[in-house]
Amino acid sequence: MKTGNEQRDTLAAPAGRRDWLAGGWALFWENPIGKIGLILMACFALMAAASFVPPLLDPMYHPMHGVDPEISHATGPSAAHWLGTDFIGRDILSQLLAGARIAFMVGLSAAFMSIFFGTLIGMISGYAGRFVDTLLMRIADMVMVMPTLLVVLILSSLFGQLRIWTIVLLIALFRWPGVSRVIRAQTLTLKHRPFIEAARVTGASHLRIIFRHIFPNVLPLALLYMTFRVTSAIIIEAALAFLGFGDPGTVSWGMMLQWVWKTGHMFQAPYWLLPPGICISLLTLSFYMLGRAMEEVLDPRLRKEGESE
Amino acid sequence: MEIRRYILGRLFQITLIFFVILTVLFLLFRLAPGDPVSRMVDPNMTPEDAQRLIEQLGLDLPMWQQYLIYLKNFLKGRFGISFHYGQPVSEIILNRLPNTILLFTSSIVLAAFVGVFLGKIVSWKKGERIDTWVTIGALVCHTLFLPWLALIIIWVFAYWIGWFPLTGMISAEIWTDPSAGLLRKGLDIAHHMALPLTTLFLIHFGSYLLVMRSSMLDTLREDYILTARAKGLDEATIRNRHAAPNAALPVITSVGLSLAFSINGGALTETVFTWPGLGRELVFAVSNNDYPLAQASFLLIAAVVLTANLVVDLIYAYLDPRIRY
Numbered sequence: 001m002k003t004g005n006e007q008r009d010t011l012a013a014p015a016g017r018r019d020w021l022a023g024g025w026a027l028f029w030e031n032p033i034g035k036i037g038l039i040l041m042a043c044f045a046l047m048a049a050a051s052f053v054p055p056l057l058d059p060m061y062h063p064m065h066g067v068d069p070e071i072s073h074a075t076g077p078s079a080a081h082w083l084g085t086d087f088i089g090r091d092i093l094s095q096l097l098a099g100a101r102i103a104f105m106v107g108l109s110a111a112f113m114s115i116f117f118g119t120l121i122g123m124i125s126g127y128a129g130r131f132v133d134t135l136l137m138r139i140a141d142m143v144m145v146m147p148t149l150l151v152v153l154i155l156s157s158l159f160g161q162l163r164i165w166t167i168v169l170l171i172a173l174f175r176w177p178g179v180s181r182v183i184r185a186q187t188l189t190l191k192h193r194p195f196i197e198a199a200r201v202t203g204a205s206h207l208r209i210i211f212r213h214i215f216p217n218v219l220p221l222a223l224l225y226m227t228f229r230v231t232s233a234i235i236i237e238a239a240l241a242f243l244g245f246g247d248p249g250t251v252s253w254g255m256m257l258q259w260v261w262k263t264g265h266m267f268q269a270p271y272w273l274l275p276p277g278i279c280i281s282l283l284t285l286s287f288y289m290l291g292r293a294m295e296e297v298l299d300p301r302l303r304k305e306g307e308s309e
Numbered sequence: 310m311e312i313r314r315y316i317l318g319r320l321f322q323i324t325l326i327f328f329v330i331l332t333v334l335f336l337l338f339r340l341a342p343g344d345p346v347s348r349m350v351d352p353n354m355t356p357e358d359a360q361r362l363i364e365q366l367g368l369d370l371p372m373w374q375q376y377l378i379y380l381k382n383f384l385k386g387r388f389g390i391s392f393h394y395g396q397p398v399s400e401i402i403l404n405r406l407p408n409t410i411l412l413f414t415s416s417i418v419l420a421a422f423v424g425v426f427l428g429k430i431v432s433w434k435k436g437e438r439i440d441t442w443v444t445i446g447a448l449v450c451h452t453l454f455l456p457w458l459a460l461i462i463i464w465v466f467a468y469w470i471g472w473f474p475l476t477g478m479i480s481a482e483i484w485t486d487p488s489a490g491l492l493r494k495g496l497d498i499a500h501h502m503a504l505p506l507t508t509l510f511l512i513h514f515g516s517y518l519l520v521m522r523s524s525m526l527d528t529l530r531e532d533y534i535l536t537a538r539a540k541g542l543d544e545a546t547i548r549n550r551h552a553a554p555n556a557a558l559p560v561i562t563s564v565g566l567s568l569a570f571s572i573n574g575g576a577l578t579e580t581v582f583t584w585p586g587l588g589r590e591l592v593f594a595v596s597n598n599d600y601p602l603a604q605a606s607f608l609l610i611a612a613v614v615l616t617a618n619l620v621v622d623l624i625y626a627y628l629d630p631r632i633r634y
Contacts, residue, residue, distance in 0.1 A: 141322070145569055145615060146569060146611070147572045147576075148569070153595050154603060154604075154607050157600065157603050158338065159342065231452065243592055257454075257456060273464070277457030285448065285449060292448075
């Protein structure tokens with residue numbers, strides 16, 4: 001019985017996966033878009049890591065509660081505040097660093113959850129077919145046409161101020177259909193491949209086929225879509241915070257922009273207006289570039305195009 | 310006449326989706342924590358007015374009867390009275406609808422045309438410097454954070470250079486001036502619309518351009534392009550008449566898929582520019598706990614997105630004979 005299982009598993013996971021990964025990495029790194037994306041992202045990861053430092057140096061650098069006792073209005077860059085302070089004397093640089101941490105947290109967790117739902121639903125839909133497939137895909141169609149930002153907005157009007165994790169969960173709940181369509185299509189092509197037939201003949205259960213044999217084969221695609229979902233999750237959270245419906249207990253970049261805008265500083269304080277917007281745009285750009293570079297690795301058609309350049 | 314069946318099928322699907330949204334919204338508004346009556350009836354109303362409204366909306370009846378009344382009221386366009394404006398909600402949102410459609414449609418159409426045109430050009434110059442730069446530019450435009458871009462555009466073009474008005478849709482002095490003709494009023498709206506339109510255009514055209522570029526590159530590998538080359542046709546004819554029309558189809562699909570994203574962007578743009586549209590009204594209503602207005606604005610926005618989806622499908626069916634026949 002044991003040997004039978006092992007045999008099945010080698011059928012599912014073709015030999016040389018490690019070589020494939022190494023080759024994929026080489027292709028990825030050759031692509032300037034992938035390289036720029038990854039370097040940018042590393043910079044932001046450093047920012048997020050550095051966000052723990054300023055509050056340790058001096059309590060006035062706490063992004064939310066720290067106030068410079070000598071400053072009571074927005075001031076430009078100085079030796080004590082490299083990027084200046086906001087309207088009540090909080091340090092903009094430490095807010096910016098804290099914002100990087102929030103953006104990663106929101107982006108990665110929302111993307112992970114939506115990929116989880118999307119992959120699961122896509123695999124079940126593709127594998128089960130018939131009625132289940134039709135039902136799940138109709139639901140996907142329905143969720144897909146909903147503008148996520150406005151849906152979260154109306155929910156926050158009904159349920160009051162949303163916490164950051166509720167926002168993350170809501171974003172995930174509305175951003176799975178795109179992924180599930182792609183995973184479903186991939187599952188449909190896998191379903192009739194010999195190794196799945198072989199697994200079925202040897203008596204593997206449906207669950208085992210889905211998770212042990214189909215899942216590893218759709219995983220790269222799921223990871224690819226995760227990078228795009230990170231982008232959209234960060235944008236939705238930032239937009240929500242910008243409109244004034246973010247979690248008031250967190251300092252996100254969208255929140256910073258909301259403060260600039262609502263306190264009427266947008267024409268007077270460029271040192272305050274520019275950094276958060278540039279950060280949101282560049283971080284989403286970096287994930288987007290990463291995704292496009294991964295796409296070229298995963299899709300041989302695009303890769304050939306890249307090689308001819 | 311396959312196309313008639315296709316349209317009817319899509320129409321049925323879209324009506325069904327809208328019906329589900331309508332129902333979910335009903336349930337959310339009745340089941341959310343708090344008193345449903347206080348959500349639909351302004352607490353500052355006189356008791357008699359409040360009682361009349363409660364009866365009109367059926368808020369004192371069992372849930373299933375409330376639901377039927379809700380559906381009936383929806384068909385009659387009765388959404389209650391706005392807390393903030395004190396007017397029937399339907400009047401307010403119908404007044405905002407054309408403004409949203411104007412901005413939304415013109416920005417998407419403009420972005421699609423420019424995206425297709427530029428995508429076509431750069432795909433022909435693949436690997437050259439212009440291709441690299443335009444592609445990177447499109448990527449950057451596509452990922453710019455919209456509200457921030459809007460603020461920067463206002464700052465530069467309205468505040469600093471001063472070419473365009475800061476916010477709003479019309480100048481009061483022109484619209485109250487009885488001698489002002491239609492042309493002058495139209496130009497006034499265009500003047501106000503220039504900046505929001507630019508913002509939405511910049512956000513959208515990048516992704517359409519990228520789709521068009523990669524779709525063109527796919528198309529160029531097709532046999533019929535080789536045939537066209539073999540016939541000795543010149544490059545411009547191959548590009549414009551043989552490759553581009555086919556390559557543009559995925560752009561239309563991508564316009565359809567990104568409609569929800571576009572309406573989010575529209576709401577943000579309207580809010581920053583105080584453009585009197587549905588998106589801004591929704592944000593405003595949510596900020597002020599004006600529940601009847603929020604509910605109705607959301608429904609109408611959902612209807613706009615669904616209708617736009619249908620229009621995109623129809624355009625696709627018209628352009629792609631494989632669906633038409």
